[in-house]
Amino acid sequence: MRPVLDQSRELIEFESVGSTQTELAAYVKLGRRDVAAILAKEQTEGRGRFGRTWFSPGDGSLSLSLALFDYADWPAPQYIGMAIALGAAEALHCGVVWPNDLVPPPAHHGLRKLGGVLSELVKDPDARLIPVVGIGINIAVENFPQELQVMATTLHLATGEDLTPIDACKRILSGIEKVPEPKNWHALALRWRAIDRTAGKLYKLPDGRVASASGIGEAGQLIAEVDGERVEVSSAEGLFGHAT
Numbered sequence: 352m353r354p355v356l357d358q359s360r361e362l363i364e365f366e367s368v369g370s371t372q373t374e375l376a377a378y379v380k381l382g383r384r385d386v387a388a389i390l391a392k393e394q395t396e397g398r399g400r401f402g403r404t405w406f407s408p409g410d411g412s413l414s415l416s417l418a419l420f421d422y423a424d425w426p427a428p429q430y431i432g433m434a435i436a437l438g439a440a441e442a443l444h445c446g447v448v449w450p451n452d453l454v455p456p457p458a459h460h461g462l463r464k465l466g467g468v469l470s471e472l473v474k475d476p477d478a479r480l481i482p483v484v485g486i487g488i489n490i491a492v493e494n495f496p497q498e499l500q501v502m503a504t505t506l507h508l509a510t511g512e513d514l515t516p517i518d519a520c521k522r523i524l525s526g527i528e529k530v531p532e533p534k535n536w537h538a539l540a541l542r543w544r545a546i547d548r549t550a551g552k553l554y555k556l557p558d559g560r561v562a563s564a565s566g567i568g569e570a571g572q573l574i575a576e577v578d579g580e581r582v583e584v585s586s587a588e589g590l591f592g593h594a595t
């Protein structure tokens with residue numbers, strides 16, 4: 352993919368912010384093109400997918416949002432978040448689960464989540480849709496709230512790496528540049544499969560049923576099984592748990 356930053360588009364850092372995603376989306380809406388990335392040490396109102404909150408303490412987490420100006424009005428926006436997750440996972444040597452969660456690498460037996468990606472389209476003043484992609488990584492979070500303890504892990508526990516947020520951020524930005532252009536699923540599929548851990552994971556389907564993943568289809572959709580039936584969906588909420 353094309354570089355996120357260049358001479359006219361910089362990264363800015365915050366000690367603490369509500370949400371890097373909300374902040375960067377506000378810049379995009381105002382037509383600012385000089386900031387393409389926001390990195391924060393701490394978020395007080397971090398946002399996850401499906402309206403969930405995202406835990407981003409000042410110690411040990413990475414909160415990064417990217418405005419992908421070169422991908423304005425991209426015809427296949429559904430692959431952008433997956434491409435960013437793939438680039439980040441390759442750069443940090445971890446695994447991925449559909450559609451864009453970061454988990455320990457395939458050699459590891461645990462499937463707790465260590466990072467996630469939130470992909471949104473934000474309209475700029477010229478009515479162009481700019482992808483704004485947020486990446487949250489538990490680099491070395493020490494104390495998760497009780498409700499996250501069974502389902503969350505850290506990059507440090509999963510890979511043994513000790514990275515500062517800025518080093519992780521640099522790695523992610525260069526990892527993204529190594530990912531093929533996300534024109535279709537085919538462009539990403541081979542690389543994704545090498546680190547994919549989707550099969551067997553449980554998902555809540557839009558109709559509320561809980562399905563077990565079988566894999567990812569030709570268009571990047573989730574293929575899953577529920578009550579002996581094969582289903583294909585483009586959106587579903589990953590649940591903690593694995594089919595036995």
Ligand code: BTN
Binds near residue numbers: 467488
């Ligand atoms: C998920 O639900 O898995 C996605 C989590 C995305 C969290 C990141 S942290 C940086 C950016 N700012 C936010 O408020 N959310 C995203």
